[in-house]
Amino acid sequence: MNIAVVGTGHVGLITCVTMAEKGHRVIGTDVDPDKLQRLNAGEAPFYEPDLQETLTRELSKGSVRFVADMAEAVGDAAVVFICVGTPQRATGEANLAAVEESVSRAARHAPSGTVIAEKSTVPAGTARRLREVVKRSRPDPDVTIEIASNPEFLREGRAMADARKPDRILVGTDTEAARQTMRDVYEPWTAAGCPLVETGIDTAELAKHACNAFLALKISFANALARICERAGADVTAIADVMGMDERIGRAFLNAGLGFGGSCFPKDLKAFDRLAAELGYEFPLLREVQRINDEAVDATFRKVAEALWNLEGKKVALLGLAFKPGTDDVRFAPPLALARRLVDAGAAVSGYDPEAGGPALREVPELEIAADPYECAAGADCVVACTEWDEIARIDLVRLGKAMAVPILVDARNLFDGTSALDAGFTYYPTGRPAPVIA
Ligand code: UGA
Numbered sequence: 001m002n003i004a005v006v007g008t009g010h011v012g013l014i015t016c017v018t019m020a021e022k023g024h025r026v027i028g029t030d031v032d033p034d035k036l037q038r039l040n041a042g043e044a045p046f047y048e049p050d051l052q053e054t055l056t057r058e059l060s061k062g063s064v065r066f067v068a069d070m071a072e073a074v075g076d077a078a079v080v081f082i083c084v085g086t087p088q089r090a091t092g093e094a095n096l097a098a099v100e101e102s103v104s105r106a107a108r109h110a111p112s113g114t115v116i117a118e119k120s121t122v123p124a125g126t127a128r129r130l131r132e133v134v135k136r137s138r139p140d141p142d143v144t145i146e147i148a149s150n151p152e153f154l155r156e157g158r159a160m161a162d163a164r165k166p167d168r169i170l171v172g173t174d175t176e177a178a179r180q181t182m183r184d185v186y187e188p189w190t191a192a193g194c195p196l197v198e199t200g201i202d203t204a205e206l207a208k209h210a211c212n213a214f215l216a217l218k219i220s221f222a223n224a225l226a227r228i229c230e231r232a233g234a235d236v237t238a239i240a241d242v243m244g245m246d247e248r249i250g251r252a253f254l255n256a257g258l259g260f261g262g263s264c265f266p267k268d269l270k271a272f273d274r275l276a277a278e279l280g281y282e283f284p285l286l287r288e289v290q291r292i293n294d295e296a297v298d299a300t301f302r303k304v305a306e307a308l309w310n311l312e313g314k315k316v317a318l319l320g321l322a323f324k325p326g327t328d329d330v331r332f333a334p335p336l337a338l339a340r341r342l343v344d345a346g347a348a349v350s351g352y353d354p355e356a357g358g359p360a361l362r363e364v365p366e367l368e369i370a371a372d373p374y375e376c377a378a379g380a381d382c383v384v385a386c387t388e389w390d391e392i393a394r395i396d397l398v399r400l401g402k403a404m405a406v407p408i409l410v411d412a413r414n415l416f417d418g419t420s421a422l423d424a425g426f427t428y429y430p431t432g433r434p435a436p437v438i439a
Contacts, residue, residue, distance in 0.1 A: 001025070001185060004077035004110075006102045008035060008066065010046065010159065010263075011119055011152045012083030017054045018163040020064035022188040028066045029073035036066040047328045047355055050160045071109040079185050080106045080116045081150070092270040093278075094123060103130050107137040107145050115173075115181045117148040121208050121268055123275040127172070127201040146178035149201045151208035156262060157326025168195045172204025209272040213286060216265045218253040220292040226256035226432025227299060236432030237414055256432040257413040258334040258386055259296035261323030266290065266332045297334050300412045301341045303429050304382055307408050312346035315405070317380040319373050319395070320387025320413075322356035330359045335386035338412075339364045352376035354391050374403045382408040385415045397424035 001024050005016045008030040016028040030036055035045055042059055044052045058064045067073050074080050084098040103116055110116070116134070118126065127147045134145050149172035154162035169189060171182045179198060183190070190196050199207070226236040236256045244251025260266070269286050276283040308314050323333035330336055335351070342349045343366045350368040351360055357369040370376035373392065377383050377400050385392055393415040401407035401424050409416070409426040418436040421428040428435050 001078045002076045003027070003185065004029065004074040004080040004106070006030075006070075006073070006080060006082050006106060007084035007098075007120070008032075008039060008045075009083065009085060010048075010156065011154065012081070013039070013044070013046075013055075014048065014051065014154060014159045014163045015081055015083060015119065015152070016064050016066075017051065017058050018160065019185075020058040020061075021054060021164075024063070024185070026058075026064040027073045027077070028064065029068065029070060030066070033068050036068055039066040048157070048159045049326065054160065070105045074106045074110045074114070077110060077114055078181055080110060080114060081119050082106070082116060083119045083152075086120050086122060086267075086271075088267045088270055091274070093274040094121070094267070094271040096122060096126060096129075099126065100130070100133055103147075104133050104137040107134040110138075110145055112143040112145070113177070113181075115146045115148050115178045117150040117171075117182065118205075119150055119152045121151065121212075121264070121271075122149075122205055123209070123271055124202045124205040125275075126205060144177075146173065146175055146181075147201065148173045148178050148182055149204035150182065151204060153208075153211065156329055157324060165192075166194055168197050170197045170199065170204050170207060172199045172201040174201055209268055209275070212264055212268040213272050213289070215253050216260055216269055216293070217285070217289050219255070219260050219265075220289040222254045222256040223259055223296045223432075224292050227295070229432040230299075233434050235434065238433075255413070257296065257388075258300055258338065258431075259293040261332040261334045261337075262329060263331045266293075293334075294337075297337045297341065300338055300384065300410060300431070301345075303410050304342065304384060305345065307410065307427065307429065308347075308381055310346075311342065313348075314381040315348045315350065315379055316342050317370075317377045317383040317404075318349060318351040318367075319353075319376065319383055319385050319392045320389055321351045321353035321360035321367075322387050322389075325387055325389040328353075328355035328359055330356050330363055333360070333363075335384075336360060336363050338384065338386065339367055350376045350380065353387065354389055374399055377403045380404045381406045382410060384410040384412055386412055388413045388415055397421055397426065401425045 003024045003026045005012050005028045008028045016026050020026045042056050084102050086094040089095045130147050173179045229236040240254035243249045273286040321335045339349050352370045352373050407426045410429045
């Protein structure tokens with residue numbers, strides 16, 4: 001089928017290449033001409049495992065290409081996926097101006113029968129608005145352009161794997177014709193056994209917010225539990241394991257640590273809270289989830305301050321700067337929130353990340369970015385393990401400790417075995433669990 005994708009960011013580009021490799025003919029478009037040029041030259045603009053290889057392969061097969069002209073992009077499309085950003089306004093709600101603009105432009109040029117499917121995370125009720133946008137942009141009564149909601153559940157760092165083999169595909173539509181078109185698009189996935197859930201549009205839109213808010217809630221529950229465990233001398237990881245053995249709860253997303261970040265959870269929580277308020281329902285639980293998340297950074301900062309007493313003139317090394325492993329994304333990254341707190345308190349802060357050093361430096365210019373963990377820790381009074389990259393979990397603790405002025409390790413993600421840290425000569429501060437004592 002002919003597919004158009006508007007917006008070539010994280011969701012859009014992954015959609016382009018995975019739709020192409022499943023046999024569709026895909027055209028991606030974007031408002032940024034430089035990006036399109038680089039994409040056509042085979043350059044992936046962000047890191048995601050197997051993205052670069054897939055882009056190169058699908059470009060050479062001619063199954064995907066990128067154009068600036070909307071008319072060319074959508075002119076033959078059976079489905080137009082809207083994957084543009086929905087940034088947060090100062091008031092918390094999602095800014096849908098780019099969604100409106102993209103749908104309006106696509107509707108002017110799409111053939112009759114096209115389905116315009118929202119993949120960007122949008123609040124419930126957006127499709128109703130978009131139908132009005134379509135009517136205004138394409139008043140021709142002989143032209144039918146449908147709206148569908150097809151929220152994306154992919155995770156950064158595993159985006160290609162998630163898009164190739166999602167847990168479920170969710171499609172919200174309200175006509176049989178649109179439903180059938182979306183079934184055809186996803187036939188290669190459903191034939192391989194992937195469940196397709198079909199709902200109304202409002203339900204699909206709301207389901208995305210519900211999923212992200214609930215995952216964030218689980219993390220905040222674990223982080224609040226960590227604060228209690230630290231006071232009670234209990235072990236949050238062991239408790240999460242016990243909870244996880246109950247299949248009604250599940251172990252995933254119960255890792256206490258520095259909290260969640262990224263472009264989705266913090267923004268979606270705010271947008272969901274605003275949406276609930278607009279619909280006349282107070283949902284303070286969502287605000288509490290965010291407050292507990294902020295507290296996780298604060299608790300780590302206080303551990304460093306407690307260990308070092310005065311922070312002025314001290315050097316703190318942060319291992320991991322991305323909001324999670326497997327990505328160079330630093331949007332709302334908890335390690336950077338911690339870096340800012342430390343800089344404000346007068347500390348010199350160095351940082352190392354396998355992928356996110358450059359983006360982190362743009363966000364926090366005071367950071368001294370190191371080429372490896374040992375250089376990062378050189379002369380430091382404290383290191384903080386901030387992101388659970390394998391490379392960081394496998395660090396040689398003896399070598400790390402020797403590089404430091406004072407071997408203090410704050411393990412904000414519980415990456416290390418406490419006894420090994422003590423054996424390597426560290427004063428060790430885990431998160432939500434007691435530090436082992438030397439026998
Ligand atoms: C999240 C959802 O998991 C995806 O399903 C969704 O499609 C996506 O948002 C989106 O809306 O686009 P993502 O933001 O890529 O995906 O990252 P996650 O893997 O969910 O991690 C989010 C944050 O939670 C990270 O900072 C991670 O370190 C943190 N986290 C995760 C914890 O602190 N503890 C945990 O137990 C799990």
